[in-house]
Amino acid sequence: MTIAPTIDAARLLAAATEVLETEAAAIHALTRRIDQTFVAACRRMLECQGHLIVTGMGKSGHIGHKIAATLASTGTPAFFVHPAEASHGDLGMIRREDLLLALSNSGETEEVLRLLPVLKRLGVGLIAMTGNPGSTLARHADIHLDTSVDQEACPLGLAPTASTSAQLALGDALAVALLDARGFTADDFARSHPGGKLGRRLLVTIADVMHGGNDLPRVQIEASLADAIVEMTRSRLGMCAVLDAQQRIAGVVTDGDLRRHVDELANIRTMPVTRIMTPHPRTISADELAAKAAEVMQHHRIQGLLVTDQDGRLIGALNFQDLLQAGVV
Numbered sequence: 124m125t126i127a128p129t130i131d132a133a134r135l136l137a138a139a140t141e142v143l144e145t146e147a148a149a150i151h152a153l154t155r156r157i158d159q160t161f162v163a164a165c166r167r168m169l170e171c172q173g174h175l176i177v178t179g180m181g182k183s184g185h186i187g188h189k190i191a192a193t194l195a196s197t198g199t200p201a202f203f204v205h206p207a208e209a210s211h212g213d214l215g216m217i218r219r220e221d222l223l224l225a226l227s228n229s230g231e232t233e234e235v236l237r238l239l240p241v242l243k244r245l246g247v248g249l250i251a252m253t254g255n256p257g258s259t260l261a262r263h264a265d266i267h268l269d270t271s272v273d274q275e276a277c278p279l280g281l282a283p284t285a286s287t288s289a290q291l292a293l294g295d296a297l298a299v300a301l302l303d304a305r306g307f308t309a310d311d312f313a314r315s316h317p318g319g320k321l322g323r324r325l326l327v328t329i330a331d332v333m334h335g336g337n338d339l340p341r342v343q344i345e346a347s348l349a350d351a352i353v354e355m356t357r358s359r360l361g362m363c364a365v366l367d368a369q370q371r372i373a374g375v376v377t378d379g380d381l382r383r384h385v386d387e388l389a390n391i392r393t394m395p396v397t398r399i400m401t402p403h404p405r406t407i408s409a410d411e412l413a414a415k416a417a418e419v420m421q422h423h424r425i426q427g428l429l430v431t432d433q434d435g436r437l438i439g440a441l442n443f444q445d446l447l448q449a450g451v452v
Contacts, residue, residue: 184206187226210234224251231260342365
C-alpha cells in the first residue's frame, strides 16, 4: 500500500517562490545581452526572403514550437521542423532562401548538429540560441544568442526550467522587436487570427451582426404602444425604434421601459408610444467594431443598440445576445 506524502504547505510555497525568483533572475539577466548581436539577428530575420525555420530537440523543441507560432502570428513567416524528422525527409521543407533558428541549451544536441553539414551545403543561414557560447552549435552559427543561466530552478539541477524560460523570453523579444520593425498592426494580427476571440474582436463590425430590413423593429412616432409591443415581439430583440417623419430616430421602447411603466399600461391600444419611450437613445455606426457595441452596452448597462447611417437614419439594431453568438464577448 502506497502511503501518501505529508503535505507541508509552507514548504510548497517556499519551493514555488524560489522557482519563480530563479526564473525571473534568469530572464532579467538577458537584458544585459540585448546588444548588437540581437540587432544582427533581427536584421537577418527581416532580410530573410523565405521562411524562418525553428528547430530544437526535447524541451527546447517545445519552446521552439511556441516561438515559431508567436513569430508567425506577428508578421514573421515561420514554422517548426523537428530535427530528428529533418534527417528523415523533412529537410526538403528547407530552401536556400530560408533562415534557421536552432535552440539547444547545451549546444551539443546530436540531432541538431547532424543538420549542420546539409545546411551549409544548401547555403541556409543559421542563428543559434544556446546556453553555451563555446558549444559546437554556437561556433558554427552565423549569429549566436546567449541564453545561459546561472542555475536551473529545479533543485536537482536537471529539469530544464530557468533555461527554457530564458529561451522563451528571448523568443518573445525577437518576435515583438520584429513586429515593431515591420509596423505590424492590430488589423494585421486579426487577419492571422480570424477564428479566435481576439480576431473576432478586431474584425467583426456592427454591420456583420446587426438586424436590418424586415427584421428591424420600428414604428412611426404616432403609433400606439400596442404597435410597438407587436414589433418587439416579432423581432425578439427586446426593443423597438420610434421614428419621426424623416425616418430618424426619435426614441426607443425597450422591455425595461415596459417593466418600469407597468402601472400605466391600462390601455396599450390607445396609449401613444411616446408616453414611455426613451428619447434620443444611444446609437452606433454600422462600420464600428462589434466589440465597441459591447463596451457601450456594458458601460451604460443597456441590452441593445440602434444602428444609424451618416444621416442619422435607422438602418439596423442589435442586442447583447447577437454579440455573444458572434463570439465577440
